[in-house]
Amino acid sequence: MTAILSGTELGRQIRAKVSAEAAALSERGVHPRLAVVVATDDESSAWYVRSIAKTAARSGVRCDVVDLGAAATPAGITAELARLSADPAVHGIILQTPLPGGARLEELATAIDPAKDIDGANPLSLGRLTAGLPAHPPATAAAVLALLDHYAVPLAGRRAVVVGRSTVVGKPAAQLLLARNATVTICHRHTADLAACTREADVLVVAVGRAGLITAEHVAPHAVVVDVGTNPTTDGGLAGDADARSLTGRVAALTPVPGGVGPVTTALLLRHTIAAASR
Amino acid sequence: MTAILSGTELGRQIRAKVSAEAAALSERGVHPRLAVVVATDDESSAWYVRSIAKTAARSGVRCDVVDLGAAATPAGITAELARLSADPAVHGIILQTPLPGGARLEELATAIDPAKDIDGANPLSLGRLTAGLPAHPPATAAAVLALLDHYAVPLAGRRAVVVGRSTVVGKPAAQLLLARNATVTICHRHTADLAACTREADVLVVAVGRAGLITAEHVAPHAVVVDVGTNPTTDGGLAGDADARSLTGRVAALTPVPGGVGPVTTALLLRHTIAAASR
Numbered sequence: 001m002t003a004i005l006s007g008t009e010l011g012r013q014i015r016a017k018v019s020a021e022a023a024a025l026s027e028r029g030v031h032p033r034l035a036v037v038v039a040t041d042d043e044s045s046a047w048y049v050r051s052i053a054k055t056a057a058r059s060g061v062r063c064d065v066v067d068l069g070a071a072a073t074p075a076g077i078t079a080e081l082a083r084l085s086a087d088p089a090v091h092g093i094i095l096q097t098p099l100p101g102g103a104r105l106e107e108l109a110t111a112i113d114p115a116k117d118i119d120g121a122n123p124l125s126l127g128r129l130t131a132g133l134p135a136h137p138p139a140t141a142a143a144v145l146a147l148l149d150h151y152a153v154p155l156a157g158r159r160a161v162v163v164g165r166s167t168v169v170g171k172p173a174a175q176l177l178l179a180r181n182a183t184v185t186i187c188h189r190h191t192a193d194l195a196a197c198t199r200e201a202d203v204l205v206v207a208v209g210r211a212g213l214i215t216a217e218h219v220a221p222h223a224v225v226v227d228v229g230t231n232p233t234t235d236g237g238l239a240g241d242a243d244a245r246s247l248t249g250r251v252a253a254l255t256p257v258p259g260g261v262g263p264v265t266t267a268l269l270l271r272h273t274i275a276a277a278s279r
Numbered sequence: 280m281t282a283i284l285s286g287t288e289l290g291r292q293i294r295a296k297v298s299a300e301a302a303a304l305s306e307r308g309v310h311p312r313l314a315v316v317v318a319t320d321d322e323s324s325a326w327y328v329r330s331i332a333k334t335a336a337r338s339g340v341r342c343d344v345v346d347l348g349a350a351a352t353p354a355g356i357t358a359e360l361a362r363l364s365a366d367p368a369v370h371g372i373i374l375q376t377p378l379p380g381g382a383r384l385e386e387l388a389t390a391i392d393p394a395k396d397i398d399g400a401n402p403l404s405l406g407r408l409t410a411g412l413p414a415h416p417p418a419t420a421a422a423v424l425a426l427l428d429h430y431a432v433p434l435a436g437r438r439a440v441v442v443g444r445s446t447v448v449g450k451p452a453a454q455l456l457l458a459r460n461a462t463v464t465i466c467h468r469h470t471a472d473l474a475a476c477t478r479e480a481d482v483l484v485v486a487v488g489r490a491g492l493i494t495a496e497h498v499a500p501h502a503v504v505v506d507v508g509t510n511p512t513t514d515g516g517l518a519g520d521a522d523a524r525s526l527t528g529r530v531a532a533l534t535p536v537p538g539g540v541g542p543v544t545t546a547l548l549l550r551h552t553i554a555a556a557s558r
Contacts, residue, residue: 106410127406131385131446157471165457167410174465178444181469183476186453190460192436197462 003151003253005224007143010150011263015059018270022060025277032277033062034092034118034269035084039072039100044232049096055266061273064090074103078111085113092118092273106167115279118272120172130175136272141172143264144205144226145180147255153203153224156181161201163187163194163214163241169207169228177203194218206241214242216250224253228261282430282532284503286422289429290542294338297549301339304556311556312341313371313397313548314363318351318379323511328375334545340552343369353382357390364392371397371552385446394558397551399451409454415551420451422543423484423505424459426534432482432503435460440480442466442473442493442520448486448507456482473497485520493521495529503532507540 022032034056036049049065056063066084068076077095084090093116097105109121117125120138128135148155160182164170170186178184187197198204198218206214207228219225229241240257247254255261301311313335315328328344335342345363347355356374363369372395376384388400396404399417407414427434439461443449449465457463466476477483477497485493486507498504508520519536526533534540 104412106407106412123406123410123412124403125406126409127402127404128385130405130409130450131402133383133385133402157469159471171409171454175450178465178467181467183464183466183470185462185464186457187462188457188460190436191462192438197438 002248002251005147005151005226005253005255005260007147007255007260007262007264010147011267014146014264014267014271015055018059018061018267018274021274021278025274026060030277031062031089032060032092032273033064033090034094034273035064035066035090036094036096037066037068037077037080037084038096039068039070039077040096040098041070042098045096045098052094052266052269056270056273059270061270070100072100074099074101074108077103077108081108081111085111085116090116091277092116092269094119094269095121116276118269118276121168126167126172126175129172132179136276137176138168138172139265139268139272140169140207140228140261141176142268142272143261144169144173144228145176146264146268147226147261148203148224151224151253153253155203157183158202159183159185159200160203160205161185161187161198162205162207163198164207164209164228166207170205173205173207173228177205208241210241211239212241212243212246215246216243219247219251221250221252223251225251226255226261227257230257230262281527281530284426284430284505284532284534284539286426286534286539286541286543289426290546293425293543293546293550294334297338297340297546297553300553300557304553305339309556310341310368311339311371311552312343312369313373313552314343314345314369315373315375316345316347316356316359316363317375318347318349318356319375319377320349321377324375324377331373331545331548335549335552338549340549349379351379353378353380353387356382356387360387360390364390364395369395370556371395371548373398373548374400395555397548397555400447405446405451405454408451411458415555416455417447417451418544418547418551419448419486419507419540420455421547421551422540423448423452423507424455425543425547426505426540427482427503430503430532432532434482436462437481438462438464438479439482439484440464440466440477441484441486442477443486443488443507445486449484452484452486452507456484487520489520490518491520491522491525494525498526498530500529500531502530504530505534505540506536509536509541 053063211231227240332342490510506519
């Protein structure tokens with residue numbers, strides 16, 4: 001039996017709490033507000049931003065989409081992030097990817113005030129997270145932990161394996177698991193024997209962006225698999241990095257795609273905005 | 280046969296290069312200068328600072344020891360770090376531990392200008408390192424990699440296991456190994472079966488501060504062991520975290536304590552200072 005660890009209900013719970021807190025803040029004259037800076041005409045990015053804006057509005061968080069266009073320069077983006085950082089009416093700032101002309105998120109996000117860096121994109125946030133100091137973690141990495149906690153998956157002393165070493169997911173997820181006293185292994189494209197590594201996992205987090213990478217040969221029967229992948233399918237749907245068909249019946253638990261990490265991530269972006277507005 | 284990976288000769292080589300570069304900089308009117316801020320009367324700390332100062336002087340790097348005394352406050356330390364950060368004649372800044380009254384290095388080091396943070400103590404340096412952006416890594420973590428490179432130990436695709444998750448050694452060493460395409464596991468006091476984990480290592484880095492923790496049962500025969508531990512012995516000497524007697528003949532290679540990571544660390548502090556002065 002493989003348990004399906006849905007994120008839909010958890011996302012709903014977090015958003016309900018966000019709504020209540022947003023209402024309470026508004027009564028005190030603080031109107032929680034999130035700014036999403038976009039510098040791309042990428043369609044899936046636009047879809048994601050619309051979904052954040054819609055969810056925010058429903059939860060009582062104002063969301064401004066600041067569209068700089070695909071012709072924006074790094075200097076222009078940095079200036080906008082600095083302006084928003086200085087604006088006391090803005091509590092949270094997200095810089096959406098992809099960025100124009102090979103600009104790196106990590107470099108530009110240095111211009112986001114860490115107190116408003118609710119998706120943990122500023123390297124200072126990552127450093128503070130790694131050092132065990134208060135910081136907003138990237139929402140996706142935080143969603144991995146929120147899901148594991150929601151389903152009461154034990155972490156201390158367990159072996160956690162993270163596949164993928166991106167700055168936005170793999171590396172911060174590894175730090176969060178380490179902070180919870182898991183023994184953490186980070187695998188990636190150069191890992192010599194991926195299946196041997198991932199079979200060691202009590203908790204397996206996959207964040208690579210390759211549909212169906214993880215199959216039955218990659219897992220132990222007691223494994224809990226958290227699938228961060230969101231790979232577009234030819235029929236307009238989404239597929240995870242894990243091959244759900246191959247894993248079903250072969251692992252203890254698996255997060256679905258869609259409906260797993262995704263809804264929790266969006267809800268946590270809002271929760272981080274509320275936290276930033278509550279200071 | 281266990282090869283002994285001495286750091287003495289590598290330390291010498293780095294210092295020779297530092298001397299030549301310091302002389303070249305001085306001719307151009309730039310006098311490389313390092314400031315070590317001390318706020319403790321801890322004797323082993325004083326010994327370490329004297330050894331840095333002596334080595335720096337021999338290599339043509341001026342080293343100012345700024346002794347604030349054990350009664351220094353966090354605010355006083357922060358103010359001094361800010362003053363040194365603003366002083367154009369100072370190129371490198373180290374905040375020595377221990378710190379008074381439970382102050383955390385990671386928190387206070389935020390006041391060190393990242394460009395002068397030659398021991399990578401500012402969380403921004405750690406975040407930039409983790410994100411793959413230019414930054415000074417902590418000298419001890421950098422020394423681990425320098426030793427492995429000096430002895431041409433392959434890393435890409437190999438399994439590296441780091442025991443210890445401190446902000447100054449374990450975590451940055453793990454990031455540096457990951458950046459070199461090793462598959463990295465981080466173990467610590469909560470790891471359920473330490474020996475089983477460490478036996479997976481092609482490269483084993485131990486940075487815990489417990490003399491003799493790693494014995495023959497913890498290693499594979501082909502392992503290269505880098506011992507970062509410097510534990511005082513009752514006879515006034517130093518012992519590593521690895522039990523050298525138990526490992527000799529049981530691993531491919533081992534760094535000695537003293538004379539392994541230590542001399543390379545000091546030399547790299549000076550190399551980082553030269554790099555900061557060369558901007």
